[in-house]
Amino acid sequence: MILRGIAGLIATLVLWTAIVFIFQVPSYLLPGPMEVLNRLVFLFENAKLLRHIGVTLTEIVAGFVLGTVIGILAGVVFARLPRVERFATPLILLLQTAPKIAIAPLLLLWLGIGPTPKIVLIAIVTFFPVMSGMVTGLRYGEGSFRDLAAVLKLSPWQSFWHIELPSALPAVLAGMAVATTLAMTAAVIGELMGANEGIGYLLSSGQENSDTAVVIGMVLLLSMIGWAFYEIIELIRRRSLGRFQLS
Amino acid sequence: ADKIVMQIDGAAAPFYAPLYAGVENGIFEKNGIEVEFIYAAAADILTNIAAGNVDFGFPNGDAVVAAAANGLPVKVVHTTYQRGIGALLAKADSGITGYKDLKGKKIAVTSLASPNYLQLQVGLKLAGLSLDDVSVEVVQTGAIVQSLQAGQVDAIVFSELRKYNLEADGTKVTMVLSNDFLPSFGNVVVTNAAKLSENPDLVKRFTTAVTQSYEWVIDGHVNEALDIALDKYAPTWPKDQKGILTTAFEQTFVPTVWQSPLTKEKGLGAADVAGWQKNADILAEYKVIDDAPKAEDFVVDPSTIGQ
Amino acid sequence: MEFLVSQSERMIDIAGVHKTFVADHGTVTALEPVSITIKEGEFISIVGPSGCGKSTLLRLISGLDQASGGSIKLDVSGRKRPVGFVFQEPVLLPWKTIIDNVRFPLDTSGISRGQGDKTALDLIKMVGLAGFEKALPRQLSGGMRQRAAIARALSDDPPILLMDEPFSAVDLLTRDNLNDELLRIWQSTGKTILLVTHSVEEAAYLADRVMVMTARPGKLKCVHNVELLRPRGEETKLDPAYHALVAQLRRDLRTPAGEAH
């Protein structure tokens, strides 16, 4: 995994440098890695970069965990009661497709300024892929396991914990991997709605100031956070591989 | 002290230095106010003000006119920028020196609903041209300056402030200020109509603090104010641009943006009601808004608050 | 053909139960109306051609599927888990080790881990899987998986045991051993057992009664009483009556459907 990470990082840096070098891209369009690094060091020294990272990271973790838990639970309910799923689908699609910025003032009105609307926004986007993964994992999972659960008259909780969650785990993990990327976007949108700290805030100030290096730097930081999330999910997947792989 | 939230247009930038210095120097505190700044797009600020999500806003004047025209209960309580800061920007080496040179060129604005677009239309008309003579591209704030730099467009109609970004980046630009032919207002302090009538004292104290903050900068503290802004509030801003910013403040903002003949007479933030009305009438004439609102309905002179 | 049993002894009461599947390729009558009453503690074997509805019948009794008509009554007042089921394919949870799979019914009914382990280990030893407690299902051979599934079905000691060809994938010796173990457990616990098998010898050796079914549409052809002495063992297999029954069952299975014997 370490190898994979380093290989990926090197490949990205090489590609990036090559593009900047070969096409002689001016820095207002795409600054090179060194320039971005310099800006990051500058922000670290002058702009309490770590504090901003901490703020955003907290929001992402809180929103991601919230969305994942609700997504898994909703997935179970939806897989068991397709009517409930059909009933909830319009609302869910409304939340997913309605441009977040169009409903931002409403979110602020109901949840106040501060971290809550950001966390809720991240939870909303995280929810959907996790829920979809869970529903699919359960709906298309081994029918014979359902028979086993029925014969053993397992309680809903028991069949969730012992049978449904493990069978759906690959699909749920895939949903969570997708959710990480959406969560990064939601974090930015959340901080564009009105904020004075966080990576998204620094990013929007970079955008306002046409400071491409700051924009790319913040994008890179968010990528790294997303990547860390992704690797944690990969780790869980690999750990459970031996156990959870269907024979 | 009363805790209030002020939402500022765009993002933290050294151009808002007087407000930041006001906080750091205890001017707001002295007026019994503890202020927190947050940032968003102009239209969102006005919606938030109307909804009561935030206490004060600092958006562009055109956005307030449009909001008022659509019935949002917002009031301008401090016309901080006495003129508009919209401008036509083109690279110096493009040969464009004014609207007359735009025939056959490609020009970017941020939205067909934006004041930039209106300024472009009026500017073209005064130069004897029309929209049919140019091609217009719509490009969002985050990309419009780069599109000029990259040569994707020949000119942009946007904020005067971007001239300083471009020059800091080594790009010489020609600028035509829109305010010269289309009076408008840059950032102004806005609050909710209900808040103004229910708690005029708070609004009064707030506008007073704003005025005092700007006065301190005007009174020869540009350097200190910029230091505060660059160190504590707009730290992403490259420090080596302080020279350019100092020039901009001393030659433009202090003499012509924050102060006007009217403010000499009535104090900073004075309401040029006639100017506002003219602005609204032109917005209506060019169908940016359906009907022009009455300026006295949404613009208040700071000196009259609480009386 | 039907037994008359006292009300209290009736364990499973099947009356006119039938099942039809509707599928794209047409309607399949898996089971024509079947009626039979099974007494508490009875051991019933079911034989019949492939596709005649044996599995379907067990699934209906267990409540996994709904009958298209008729009624099934189980007299299992108050038991949370009336039936244990050995499915035709070993349905082991692939993410659990063998011992965890065997202990699963106990874990999910609140038995303590220690107690559960003891029971599970005994059963694992009984089915000849000692040494494979910590193996995962995919690391076992087909027959070993089937035996693990048998151990699981026995672990929580259900009053009714439904077994769908439980020994089809194991060798003769193991099969004989497991047959005897099953009889031992049955005798000591008084379970009611229904066992589907393709081995007429096994059917005759184990059961009190043998149900013979005929193919498409699946139908109960006849029920044989097995009058062999209990307990059964090596001597049973030398009993001429046993061989006569086996021969009879063989004949039953070879006669075309519908033809009464």
Place this chain on the structure above:
Amino acid sequence: MEFLVSQSERMIDIAGVHKTFVADHGTVTALEPVSITIKEGEFISIVGPSGCGKSTLLRLISGLDQASGGSIKLDVSGRKRPVGFVFQEPVLLPWKTIIDNVRFPLDTSGISRGQGDKTALDLIKMVGLAGFEKALPRQLSGGMRQRAAIARALSDDPPILLMDEPFSAVDLLTRDNLNDELLRIWQSTGKTILLVTHSVEEAAYLADRVMVMTARPGKLKCVHNVELLRPRGEETKLDPAYHALVAQLRRDLRTPAGEAH
């Protein structure tokens, strides 16, 4: 014990092949070194206790798994698909109908649809699944699925056929029929067949030679020549030699591992 066969006749040459699995729960020697040479057109049955390495041996021969040591040579020059395999569990593609599953090997080797359909329909009829051509696998009973898998393995007429307990889930009558069909196909096509079974009767009835294996560690105990006349049929089952062999195989399986007979 080993046959001496002319070079050209050797179809499968197994020399010192063994297999060890390493797993969390320990190392399992699935197969101790096995050596045997199988002639072209030979019919070999394999019997042995559950878990003794029968499936493992077939998987090694087919090339699905790699041996831990030893060598396996197949004399199948130029054949793209030398072996057909009936797995211990029917591995049908769940999204294809029965006829599509049976025709699958033909479809993927460029046989025309019309020709493929003809072959597939014949085989489906042979295994007794007529009427279920358009059914999906999950709509069949266990034994029916197994028969579909047999039909598939036969459809593209491979020179070597490996069958892992192909008839374990079907009833006696069907089993007898399929046994005879298999013999007929074998005789008319000259295939080399290896068949794993738990039925010693079946093993003796079908094979030229019977391999007997012993349990853990899996080992080839002995190989019996079956000197019964061909073609075989009802008379074979009356032949005392057949019964003697069956009895011998039974004894072999009952003797504890390692003990030579």
Place this chain on the structure above:
Amino acid sequence: MSGRFSAAIDYTLALAVLLFAWWLATGPMGLPTYLLPSPLRTWNALVTIALTGELWRHLGFTLQNIVLGLILGCIAGIAIAYVMTRFPKLAVWLDGPLVILQTAPKIALAPLFIVWFGFGVLSKIVLIFSLVFFPVFVGAVAGFRALDPKMKDLSKLLGLSSIQRFRQIELPAAMPEIFVGLKIGAVQALVGAVLAEWMSGKVGLGYLMTFASATYKTPLLFAAVLMTVVLGLLLHVALTILERRLLSWKGAARG
């Protein structure tokens, strides 16, 4: 089929409840129009632009981008997922850049896409593509990985060509997981199309939204939002029907 019929009833019922809640918020609860216009005002705004024909121009443009981006994203997502699961060595090198590219928030990069790929439809398609790709990719990877080893045995035994193996075994087996990605991808395509039009352009539902938002024409804003939601719902229903058909062999548990 009664299943589909009752699904339609459920959707309609749910929409009715949403509509009622919306009406409740704007009517009795008195949310002002600039925050949330009433259903009636929104409907009127919608009818107005529908009658002038403006709506169809915007809708058509957005829909065209969505479909194009969705198809391209899907093909690339499935193809690259397949290549990576087939050649795990390649994955070591591709995984990192792919994840970095994906977790980079597109909303932040969207403005740069315009200066990188121009004002035309290309920058929009690139943006939608980049949003659709990853869900489909992740779903497909999960699907290809979950392939039953017995199926692998079968294809090895039959000596299937790569194309046969993919077409006949791996793709159908991975379909359930691919559909998860596809459904998320469809929603992302919508978000991407709107986002792209928000960044630049003079046509499309996203453009309509920025225009309406900047001019405080909130009923028009919500009419456009409503149209995207309806588009999303239609895409979802279409995918669900397709899923039902393609995955009927799974005999999915139904209510």
